[in-house]
Amino acid sequence: MKKTLAFALGGALSLPAFAAAAGELNLICSADVVICEKLVSEFQASHPDTKVNMVRLSSGEAYAKVRAEGRNPQTDLWWGGTGDPHLQAAADELTAPYESPLLADQQDWSKKQAEISGNRTIGVYTGALGWGYNTKIFADKGLKEPACWADLLDPSLKGEIQLADPNSSGTAYTALATLVQLMGEDQAFDYLKKLNANVSQYTKSGSAPVKAAARGETGMGIVFLHDAVSQTVEGFPIKPMTPCEGTGYEVGSMSIIEGAQNPDEAKAFYDWVLTPEAQNLMPESGSFQIPSNKNATPSENVPDLSTVKLIDYDFAKYGSSETRKALLARWDAEVGGAATE
Incomplete structure (x- = not known):
């Protein structure tokens, strides 16, 4: 028998719950756990008054958790993972509009993700x-x-x-x-x-x-x-x-949750992780995506996408709930x- 992992988006979910507290940030991270932990530790070092409660979930699991919490959000920020479920969450108005002051410093594919979603999500890597x-x-x-x-x-x-x-x-x-x-x-x-x-x-x-x-x-x-x-x-x-x-290809994305209990902390992390300094941490953790900030320094190990035959991926269509x-x-x-x- 072939092994398969059943995952019902509409079914009962046994996912971690966050406790709300002042000066805290409840974060879902959908990238590799090593970069998730690196970003959390570095953010807390530069923001000592904020405690980050992080859980690592795959993109589909993260979307399911955010949707399940729709009427009583326990999550403040969702970082990483493919952009399609972030766009679906945006279409469902589960995420909040936010335009970072660092938006102008991001690559065009990052800005396009923000444009498609009405600034409810933004690209952070590809x-x-x-x-x-x-x-x-x-x-x-x-x-x-x-x-x-x-x-x-x-x-x-x-x-x-x-x-x-x-x-x-x-x-x-x-x-x-x-x-x-x-x-x-x-x-x-x-x-x-x-x-x-x-x-x-x-x-x-x-x-x-x-x-x-x-x-x-x-x-x-x-x-x-x-x-x-x-x-x-x-x-x-x-x-x-x-x-x-x-x-x-993916546009790994980031979204602030609509009705977040800690919106100021969420915006602080959102802005920080869009800086070149934060994005330069990724190769140190074995993550070799192309960063969104135009001033970040990609690792020499980052794949050269100019040598790859890429399709014109329709993020708007394939990120929609219906499709x-x-x-x-x-x-x-x-x-x-x-x-x-």
Whole structure:
């Protein structure tokens, strides 16, 4: 039986609750836990009067928590994770409009995220979708390097691929939306149903598949390119790749929650994390996304997106509630359901 992780956005959720207190910030972080902890410690060092209560949740989990708390928000700020669920939260008016004084210093793709959402969210980093494969496993098993989306359907890769569940993972939802935009919806779901034969596990976290590949537990993981790069930098035999047909990308985002109990602290963190000084902390924590502030210094390990064939990803459409719900429902019915059979 293939392992899959069920995640019902509309069902009962067992998610952490925050306690409200003066001088505190209740933060959801949807990036890798290492950068989450780094940002929290550095912010508290420069803002000693503010205690940060942080919980790490995948993008889909974060959106579900924010939605569940809609009438009584316990969260003040949501940082990181793919932009699509942030845009959905903005469309649902679960997040609050805020225009930072540092908006002018951000890259155009960051400003566009703010514009699309009516300033209810903003881009904080970006990175392309791809995969990382374990070169040792592939060499030992005589497997061919996968250069294109089509290559992932090769029967020799049966049981060698992991990717996340798009209900819980923003990475996997980006992959789903990317394939739909590349192929058309029906063709994309036909592809995903065929790919399912080669998938050993649908994980909850978007970066988990390539970490499993780094540990030798699977041959490859479909992830954001920077997550594969981080494993390479750590010394694992992971080779990052982007597909020849083209690929999508994320705009990792940040949102203040509508009705936040600590709005001043939320705005303070929001402004601070948009500074080049804060964004320069990311490579120190093994995070190699492209930062949003034009004056930040990207690591030499940050993937060069000028060499990647990127699609014109429609964030407004695929971040909308209607499109997102429809695609996830179809994935559950046609792909996720088949994974448990």
